[in-house]
Amino acid sequence: MSRIAVVGGHGQIALHLHRHLVAAGHTPVALVRNPDYRAELESLGAEVALLDIESEEADAFAAAFAGCDAVVFAAGGGPDGRVERKRTVDLGGSLKSIEGAQRAGVARFVQISAIGVDEPVPDGTDEVWRVYVEAKRDADSALRASGLDWTIIRPGRLTDEVETGLVALGEQVERAEVTRADVAAVVAAVLDVPGAIGKQANLVAGDVPVPEAVAAL
Numbered sequence: 001m002s003r004i005a006v007v008g009g010h011g012q013i014a015l016h017l018h019r020h021l022v023a024a025g026h027t028p029v030a031l032v033r034n035p036d037y038r039a040e041l042e043s044l045g046a047e048v049a050l051l052d053i054e055s056e057e058a059d060a061f062a063a064a065f066a067g068c069d070a071v072v073f074a075a076g077g078g079p080d081g082r083v084e085r086k087r088t089v090d091l092g093g094s095l096k097s098i099e100g101a102q103r104a105g106v107a108r109f110v111q112i113s114a115i116g117v118d119e120p121v122p123d124g125t126d127e128v129w130r131v132y133v134e135a136k137r138d139a140d141s142a143l144r145a146s147g148l149d150w151t152i153i154r155p156g157r158l159t160d161e162v163e164t165g166l167v168a169l170g171e172q173v174e175r176a177e178v179t180r181a182d183v184a185a186v187v188a189a190v191l192d193v194p195g196a197i198g199k200q201a202n203l204v205a206g207d208v209p210v211p212e213a214v215a216a217l
Contacts, residue, residue: 004191005029005068005106007053007061007097008075009046010037013112016163016184017074018044024188031064053093054085061100070108070191071101073139077132086132094139098146108197109148110187113140115156115175115202140200149197151190155183156204168206169213176204189214 004021006014009030018028022045030041033052041048051064053075065071075093077085094111101109117137121130143150156176163181186203189210190196196217206213 002069002191003027003029003047003067005031005065005071006046007031007051007071007073007093009041009048010034011074011076012160013158013180013184013187014072014074015044016181017072017187018046020184020188021191022046024192026188026191029064029068053096054088056096058096058099058103061096062103065100065104065106068104068106070110071097071106072187072191073097073109073111074187076112077135083128083131086128086135090132091135091139095142098143098148101148102146107149108191109143109146110151110153110190111140111143112183112187113152113154115154115173115204117154144200151196151198152200153183153187153190154200154202156202158183164205165210166205166207167210167213168204168208169201169217171201173202173204173206175202178204182210185210186214190217193217 004026006028009032021028028046030046030048031051038048049064073094077089114136117133121133140152155178158180159177161179193214199217
C-alpha cells in the first residue's frame with residue numbers, strides 16, 4: 001500500500017481519484033485548505049491534511065508530503081475568470097509542489113495538465129484562457145526539468161458524464177472531450193506503471209480500456 005498526496009484534494013477530478021486509489025490499495029492524502037471538507041473526503045477513504053496552495057510556501061508542501069510515496073498535482077484555479085489565480089494555483093501551486101516533493105524525497109509525481117498547451121496562443125485569445133494555457137505550459141516544463149519521476153496527463157475538454165473506462169491516450173491524440181472520472185482512472189493507473197515515468201500524453205474519450213491504454217505508454 002502506498003500513500004498518495006493529492007494536491008487540490010477536493011477538486012472534481014480528485015474526488016473521483018480518491019475512489020480509484022482506494023480500490024487499487026493506496027491511501028489518498030487529500031490536501032485541502034478548507035477543514036469543512038474533512039468528513040466528505042474521509043468518507044471516500046482519504047486521509048485529510050490542510051494546505052493552502054496559494055499562501056503557503058514549499059516547506060509547507062514538503063511537510064504535507066512527508067511519508068507519502070507519490071504526489072498528484074490535481075489543483076486548478078477554476079472557471080472563475082480570475083487571471084491571477086491561474087498564476088497562483090495552476091503555476092505557483094505546481095512549482096511549490098515540485099519543490100516540496102524534491103525536499104521531501106518523494107520522486108514520483110503525476111501532473112494533470114491540459115491538451116495543447118505547448119501550442120502558440122493565437123492573437124485575440126481571451127486573456128484568462130491565455131494565462132491559463134501559459135500557466136499549464138510553464139508548470140509542465142518545470143516538472144519535466146525537475147529530475148523527478150514525472151508523468152504528465154493532458155486531458156481534453158472535461159465533462160461530468162459517467163465514467164466509460166475507454167480512452168485514447170498518447171502524444172498524438174487530437175482534441176476531444178473526456179470525462180473527469182476517466183481522467184481520474186488514468187491518473188490512478190499510471191501511478192502503478194513504471195513505464196509511464198517520463199511520459200507526457202494527451203487524453204480524450206476513446207475505445208481502449210484504461211489499463212491497456214496506460215500499458216501502451
